[in-house]
Amino acid sequence: MQIPVKANRVFEDIIKQIETAIASGKFKPGDKLPPERELQKTLDTSRSTLREALRVLEQKGLIEIRTGVKGGAFINATGVERMGDYLALLIRQKKVSLKHLFEFRLAIEGFVTGLAVTHATTKDHRILLSYLNEMKGLLKEGSRRWKEFYAIESLLHQFMPRMCQNPILGWILETVHSSMWSYYEMLPTDEFVLKEVYRDWHDIVDAVIEGDAVKAAGVANSHVVTYNRYLEDASRKQRYAENRKSNKPRLPNQTKTGIRYMKMKAKGDQWL
The missing domain is CATH 1.20.120.530 (GntR ligand-binding domain-like)
Known part of the structure; x- marks a missing residue:
């Protein structure tokens, strides 16, 4: 999925581009963003700048960064x-x-x-x-x-x-x-x-x-x-x-004392 490339490459511009892609419906809740290398190439930016942009998007609640084999950046549900x-x-x-x-x-x-x-x-x-x-x-x-x-x-x-x-x-x-x-x-x-x-x-x-x-x-x-x-x-x-x-008043066998008595009676013990 392509994101339009603009001239400026500061991370604020990258954030705006990804936000626009989400708002326009190009990315839906649950979708996974392309891998870092693909995003770097598409957005023509460095790895550190891209990661900073993704970190800010995660803080805003727009994406979730998951680790592991099936990890990556996933689109969260919108605020609404x-x-x-x-x-x-x-x-x-x-x-x-x-x-x-x-x-x-x-x-x-x-x-x-x-x-x-x-x-x-x-x-x-x-x-x-x-x-x-x-x-x-x-x-x-x-x-x-x-x-x-x-x-x-x-x-x-x-x-x-x-x-x-x-x-x-x-x-x-x-x-x-x-x-x-x-x-x-x-x-x-x-x-x-x-x-x-x-x-x-x-x-x-x-x-x-x-x-x-x-x-x-x-x-x-x-x-x-x-x-x-x-x-x-x-x-x-x-x-x-x-x-x-x-x-509602409890019956004798529903009280703590009553329960104890019923247990002892069942065992054949003497009530003291």
Whole structure:
């Protein structure tokens, strides 16, 4: 893979050239840079200057220098991808509170849905309708396939920012919604709730196709509020159940003394 050669050969210029190659997609995360000798020749520079440039790129987190037979300079994930991975981990481990998620979603999802209306194409409309039809089909079986139903809903949430044609919105919201399954599993799974979710999305998709950005944004915000209410209720019930379990009096054979007695009894020893 060739990197354009420029006249100046100071290591700052080499850094810029390699950064440009990464940013342009010539090198992707996980790719290995060409061997040192090949880079020296391509960039027309000395070994010491090249190594200094690679050292700076490693400090920036753009590459990773590995040693050994299969070693070399490897492209790291971009800052956005690393941020997305970290955010996803926080959400999956529930290190981000429901309140934080609610505030973020209420601030941005209505805006994104409204913006999607102005950018949506006929192809986008067809995709939205196909998702909606899948949800409708799953509803015919009541609540039995609730996991598949919520999985489709998650895909709808992720598709909205894609219609906006704004990669920043896409990265952030796709990361949030693709990582929220631990919260989706807390949602009520009865048919009444699933039908309510479906009605929200039916109204959102209708508004998008009609080109009504205000209506689409309003329904999206209302949906976020309803979703948060269900999650908060489920979270309270979960905490209540956990507290009852932790405060439940233990049976005699669950205490340390009881366990010791049961062990001695099993061995036939005398209790003193």
